[in-house]
Amino acid sequence: MTGRTMERLDRWTERMGDWLNPILVKETRQTLKSRQFIVTFSLLLLAAWGWTAAAIAMSMPRIYYVPSGQPMLVGYYLVLAVPMLLVVPLAAHRSLAAEVDDGTLDLLSVTNLSPLQIITGKLASGGLQMMLYFVALMPCVAFCYVLRGVDLMTIGTLLGGTAEVATLLTVVGLFLAALPSGRGGQFVMMVVMLILIGIAEFAFGGFAIGMITQGGGEASGEWIFGIVASLLFTATVSAILLIAAAVQLAPPSENRSTPLRRALLVHQTAMTGCLAYAMLVLEADWQVIVPCVYYAAALWAVIGALMVGESGVLTPRVRRDLPGTFLGRALAVWLTPGPGTGLVFSVSCMLLFSLAAIGLLILSPSAPGDAIDRTLPHALTLGGYLMLFLSVTRWIMQLIRLRSVTHPGVAVAVLGLVASVAAIAPYSAALHLHDYRSFPWSHWQLTNWAWTIVELESGLSSDVPYLVFGSGATLFALNVVLLGRAVLPQRVATPERVLAERAAAERAAAERAAAEKSLAEGATVGFDSGAMR
Amino acid sequence: MIPTVGEGEAVIELRRVHRFFGKTRAVDDISFAVARGSVFGYIGPNGAGKTTSMRILATLELPSYGDAIVDGFSVVNDPEMVRKRLGFMPDAFGTYANVNCAEYLDFFARSYGLVGRERTQRLKRVLEFTGAAGIAEKPIRGLSKGMKQRICLGRALMHDPAVLILDEPAAGLDPRARIELRKMIGALAAEGKTILISSHILTELAEMCDAVGIIEQGRLLATGSVEEIQRQRQQHRELTLRVMHGAAEAAERLGQRDDCLEIRVEGDWVRTAFSGDLAAQADVLRDLVEAGLPVAELTARTKSLEDVFLQVTEGLVQ
Ligand SMILES: Nc1ncnc2c1ncn2[C@@H]1O[C@H](COP(=O)(O)OP(=O)(O)O)[C@@H](O)[C@H]1O
Ligand SMILES: [Mg+2]
Numbered sequence: 103m104t105g106r107t108m109e110r111l112d113r114w115t116e117r118m119g120d121w122l123n124p125i126l127v128k129e130t131r132q133t134l135k136s137r138q139f140i141v142t143f144s145l146l147l148l149a150a151w152g153w154t155a156a157a158i159a160m161s162m163p164r165i166y167y168v169p170s171g172q173p174m175l176v177g178y179y180l181v182l183a184v185p186m187l188l189v190v191p192l193a194a195h196r197s198l199a200a201e202v203d204d205g206t207l208d209l210l211s212v213t214n215l216s217p218l219q220i221i222t223g224k225l226a227s228g229g230l231q232m233m234l235y236f237v238a239l240m241p242c243v244a245f246c247y248v249l250r251g252v253d254l255m256t257i258g259t260l261l262g263g264t265a266e267v268a269t270l271l272t273v274v275g276l277f278l279a280a281l282p283s284g285r286g287g288q289f290v291m292m293v294v295m296l297i298l299i300g301i302a303e304f305a306f307g308g309f310a311i312g313m314i315t316q317g318g319g320e321a322s323g324e325w326i327f328g329i330v331a332s333l334l335f336t337a338t339v340s341a342i343l344l345i346a347a348a349v350q351l352a353p354p355s356e357n358r359s360t361p362l363r364r365a366l367l368v369h370q371t372a373m374t375g376c377l378a379y380a381m382l383v384l385e386a387d388w389q390v391i392v393p394c395v396y397y398a399a400a401l402w403a404v405i406g407a408l409m410v411g412e413s414g415v416l417t418p419r420v421r422r423d424l425p426g427t428f429l430g431r432a433l434a435v436w437l438t439p440g441p442g443t444g445l446v447f448s449v450s451c452m453l454l455f456s457l458a459a460i461g462l463l464i465l466s467p468s469a470p471g472d473a474i475d476r477t478l479p480h481a482l483t484l485g486g487y488l489m490l491f492l493s494v495t496r497w498i499m500q501l502i503r504l505r506s507v508t509h510p511g512v513a514v515a516v517l518g519l520v521a522s523v524a525a526i527a528p529y530s531a532a533l534h535l536h537d538y539r540s541f542p543w544s545h546w547q548l549t550n551w552a553w554t555i556v557e558l559e560s561g562l563s564s565d566v567p568y569l570v571f572g573s574g575a576t577l578f579a580l581n582v583v584l585l586g587r588a589v590l591p592q593r594v595a596t597p598e599r600v601l602a603e604r605a606a607a608e609r610a611a612a613e614r615a616a617a618e619k620s621l622a623e624g625a626t627v628g629f630d631s632g633a634m635r
Numbered sequence: 636m637i638p639t640v641g642e643g644e645a646v647i648e649l650r651r652v653h654r655f656f657g658k659t660r661a662v663d664d665i666s667f668a669v670a671r672g673s674v675f676g677y678i679g680p681n682g683a684g685k686t687t688s689m690r691i692l693a694t695l696e697l698p699s700y701g702d703a704i705v706d707g708f709s710v711v712n713d714p715e716m717v718r719k720r721l722g723f724m725p726d727a728f729g730t731y732a733n734v735n736c737a738e739y740l741d742f743f744a745r746s747y748g749l750v751g752r753e754r755t756q757r758l759k760r761v762l763e764f765t766g767a768a769g770i771a772e773k774p775i776r777g778l779s780k781g782m783k784q785r786i787c788l789g790r791a792l793m794h795d796p797a798v799l800i801l802d803e804p805a806a807g808l809d810p811r812a813r814i815e816l817r818k819m820i821g822a823l824a825a826e827g828k829t830i831l832i833s834s835h836i837l838t839e840l841a842e843m844c845d846a847v848g849i850i851e852q853g854r855l856l857a858t859g860s861v862e863e864i865q866r867q868r869q870q871h872r873e874l875t876l877r878v879m880h881g882a883a884e885a886a887e888r889l890g891q892r893d894d895c896l897e898i899r900v901e902g903d904w905v906r907t908a909f910s911g912d913l914a915a916q917a918d919v920l921r922d923l924v925e926a927g928l929p930v931a932e933l934t935a936r937t938k939s940l941e942d943v944f945l946q947v948t949e950g951l952v953q
Contacts, residue, residue, distance in 0.1 A: 117751070124745035128734070135733040206729030208695050209790070212718050213746035353714045354697045419712045507699075600713055614750075 124215065125223025129197065130230060139231065142189050146181060146235060150242050153177040171251035175314050178242050179260060179307075185235045186268040187303055194228040195275030195295050199288055202279065207351070217351035221276055221344050228272040232265060252314060259329065260310055266336050267306045273340045274298060280347035282509065324384060331376040338369035355417040359409065359439035363447060366405060370398070370451055374458050381462045381469075388469035391459050392480050399484040402452040404514060406488065409444025410496040411513025413503065416440065424593040431593070441496050442582070449578060452488050456481035479558050482567035487551045489574030493581040494520050524549040548573075637666045638858040640846040641673030646798055646829040647692065651701035654687050654853075661687040662698070663853035669831060671797075674824045676840035677833035679850035685833040686726055688850075689802050692831065693723040705798055722791030726802040728783055730775045736786050737762070737771040740793060747794035757793060765789040765819065781812030788819060799823065801832040805839050817843050874909040874916070877932035878923070885928050892919065909935070 119127055133139045157177060161170050198221075201207040210220055243261070246252055278291040342365045349358035377394060380386040420439060425431050431438075436447040459481065463473045495517045502508055502516075528550050532541055543557045548569060558567070639645055645668035654662040662684045669675045677685050690696040692703050694714035702709050708716040731739065740761060744754045762768040765785040770778065775786065784804060791799060801820075805813050820843050824830055834840050840847060841861050848858040857864050874895070878885040882900045886907075889895040894911035909916065916935060923930050 120745075120750040120754075124742055127745060128731070128738070128742040131738055132731060132733045201729075204729045205725060205727050206731065208690075208693075208725060209723075209729050209743070210746060211695060212693055212721065212723050213743060213794075214715075214718070214748040215746045353694060355711050355714070417711070422712075597713075599707055600716060603716055 123219055123223040123226055125220055126226045126230070129224065129227035133227065133231060138193065142185050143234065143238065146185055146238055149181045150178060150239055153181060154242060154245070171246040171249040172314055174249060175246040175252050176311055178239060178246065179310050179314065182235065182239055182264060183303060183307060186232055186264050187271060188299055190228045190231050190268055191271035191275040191299060192295065194224050194272045195279050198224055198276050198279035211351065217348040218344065220351065221280070221347050224276055225272060225344070229269065232268055236261065256313060259313065263306065263310065266333065267302055270336050270340060271299060271302055273343045277343040277347045280350040282350065327379065327384060334372045334376060338372050341365045342369055355419045357420040357423065357439055359412055360437045363437045370455060374455060378462055381466045385468040388463060388466060388473045391463060391477055395456060395459055395481050395484060398452055398455045399488055402448045403488055403517065406445065406448030406492045407495055407513040407517035408510045409448060410441045410492055411499050411508065411510035412439050412441050412444055414440050418594050421594045422596045426593065441499060445492055445496050445581060448492065449489055453485055456485055479567040482571040483555060483558060486570035486574035489578035491517055491520050491524065493577040496581060521551065525552045529553065637668050639668040639670060640675045641670030643670045645669060646671045646706050647831060648704040649688065650703065652688060652691060652698045652703055653700040654691060654696065655699045660853045662691065665855045667848055667855060667858055669829055671829050672824065672827045673845045674820065674830040674832065674843055676844035676847035677831060677850060678835065678837050678840060678847050680835050683850045684853040685850060686802055689800050689831065689833060693721060693800050694718055719794070720797050722796035722799045724787050724791040724801045724804055726806065728787040732776060735772050735774050736767060739775050739786065740789055743790045744793050749794065761789040761792050764792065780807050781809065784808060784812065784816065797828060799828055799830045801830065803833055805834060872909050873936045874907050875934045875936065876905045876930055877903050878905060879903060879929040879931055881928045885923055888922060888926060889919070
């Protein structure tokens with residue numbers, strides 16, 4: 103009987119294993135044999151037991167009549183944070199970086215695994231390790247609950263939040279490992295990774311400890327909204343980073359832009375939705391709008407630069423997968439790779455978000471009358487600068503691309519250079535003319551975005567935002583008219599052989615699925631009849 | 636006109652492939668085709684562009700210009716279709732820590748989408764073919780070079796590809812392991828696989844290849860069977876005759892033929908550069924013997940493969 107059960111279990115796990123991501127299977131095998139995991143796991147257990155014993159001893163008589171869950175939970179959080187926020191993200195980063203270093207990534211690339219499968223396999227393996235750490239600490243957390251002083255909501259938020267931050271860090275680690283970099287670059291990536299981990303430990307640690315000791319979590323609408331919004335943020339940003347990592351590993355002829363643009367649209371839509379809920383339903387303070395506009399501007403500046411740095415040549419492979427109808431192509435045109443469409447895409451997303459923000463202020467029941475007047479200048483100025491600098495960046499990239507093949511990352515550097523020159527040049531000139539004494543803002547400092555933005559709050563003349571926006575819009579329009587020639591890209595036919603091959607593969611997959619099904623049914627029947635005998 | 640190796644439809648085809656890294660022309664206009672079931676050897680010194688062109692075929696690198704076709708699919712436009720048909724063994728083999736040989740191969744089998752019994756059977760077959768069944772449970776790090784090479788070949792064979800790209804598989808192997816490798820490649824070729832194999836040592840490949848291509852500084856300088864290249868590059872074989880006490884007369888007779896040039900006499904020895912084929916060579920011998928000359932020895936020396944290689948690449952290597 104047990105032999106039979108074991109056999110079935112074996113067969114079942116075997117079948118499950120076939121459906122799992124091969125990377126996850128391999129990494130799990132590796133992890134369970136790796137010294138790093140065994141050491142971390144034992145240390146986690148030791149620390150948790152040690153802390154339990156120490157804390158009980160310290161609060162010995164009181165523990166019977168005073169709720170003592172809070173300090174206990176703080177200790178367990180600190181114990182858990184090390185493997186969750188440090189070990190797992192770093193291990194994921196190293197694991198992908200090592201595949202690049204050792205040349206095994208090439209071996210994976212020539213298999214049927216897609217780049218996204220490789221990346222998500224690594225993420226899943228990190229997730230599995232996190233789960234093991236969680237399970238190991240579960241009894242301790244339950245013990246805290248028994249000691250009273252912490253409620254389930256707090257415990258849930260703490261553990262969920264830790265998992266969320268750990269996941270995000272792991273995703274960032276994978277993203278950084280996938281970026282093209284030499285040996286020196288890898289070291290830089292590692293440093294960046296450690297800095298980010300440090301920031302996350304502090305920020306989330308502060309939040310977690312505050313929440314445990316002050317008991318932040320009652321199930322109010324706002325609390326739940328905060329959780330949902332943060333989950334949406336983490337999920338959409340993770341999707342962007344995972345896709346960005348995957349396209350780095352994809353063959354260069356692949357469409358590397360459209361999936362990212364879609365993910366960015368989803369991110370912006372989700373965040374706008376959260377903002378709308380906060381403003382209209384929860385009646386949040388209207389002043390959250392301005393930082394959101396700045397976030398959008400920073401996001402679209404970096405993303406816009408990357409897209410403006412794309413190659414203008416569409417490979418036949420990309421053109422094959424364009425929508426089949428003229429209308430479809432016309433609608434999807436801004437999702438099509440290329441610097442011209444990228445410029446229009448990022449600028450329109452920024453402008454759309456600004457419009458949405460202003461719209462929310464109009465609709466918001468709690469925003470004061472001058473809210474719009476105080477937000478619009480920021481939106482106009484930021485939008486104007488975005489159009490200005492991205493247009494110039496696109497022209498420079500066009501020149502660079504005439505001479506050599508470059509990476510879109512170069513465009514981010516170009517944008518940084520353009521923005522720095524635009525800020526520093528007029529400032530130094532004016533400083534020189536004023537004999538190095540202090541001087542007030544003047545229209546000569548219009549391209550000096552840093553100073554102009556700072557001055558916005560202290561009351562510039564009201565025409566400045568319009569001037570910035572107007573000049574940005576002019577350059578942008580010029581760019582679109584001169585270089586864009588938004589000719590709809592031509593679709594090319596997929597070769598017959600490729601279509602036939604795909605159809606055959608689908609047929610084979612369907613047949614295999616059918617065979618699996620009949621096999622599974624057969625197995626059950628066999629077992630039943632066996633049991634009857 | 637693309638030089639084709641073997642007969643029948645071409646399975647591997649490079650069409651004017653270029654690959655530049657900045658100013659380096661790693662691959663500079665290479666075209667050739669290999670028919671199904673043929674073994675093509677790719678020979679050139681280090682830095683000649685062998686690895687780069689093989690990586691282009693394996694869809695790991697994109698040509699700066701030109702295209703490569705594997706079984707009718709372009710590496711640029713349909714890399715996935717190419718990957719299904721192609722087994723690639725790079726010059727450096729990537730291994731993982733804490734993984735044994737069977738797990739390593741099993742992982743790649745899964746990655747190639749093999750499931751269930753198909754996977755276990757394939758795994759068994761590959762372990763048997765590469766003679767690695769005995770080391771299946773050994774950790775992959777710490778294997779000998781020869782054993783690692785077997786596992787790597789096994790990995791490239793996991794999905795039973797029609798085309799194999801092997802980048803310097805024999806480098807660093809001891810003679811015994813090299814012979815084993817040659818046997819395995821012979822068996823694969825007999826199964827009808829199309830193989831592209833590289834080396835910087837010509838003799839390593841001469842016996843297993845239907846044809847070789849000589850590459851230097853990104854250019855394909857010569858292609859053809861080893862004999863063809865020798866004929867192309869060296870019209871004159873060297874004949875050496877030992878004629879007892881009649882060398883001068885023999886030299887005179889040879890001088891009347893138009894396939895013997897640069898005739899020299901040294902004592903009993905006559906040396907001549909000879910451009911005829913083997914039948915003509917027999918003819919020479921008959922001539923001399925019928926004329927009553929006591930020919931004691933005749934040796935025909937073709938230049939060694941290394942000589943040809945040096946001659947083909949001369950002037951380009953500094
Ligand atoms: N990723 C790369 N970046 C820059 N140069 C490269 C790169 N890969 C190869 N090269 C250069 O291309 C040339 C050909 O290299 P390779 O194809 O590895 O030669 P082989 O395999 O015949 O020894 C060399 O000069 C090498 O330095
Ligand atoms: Mg090489």
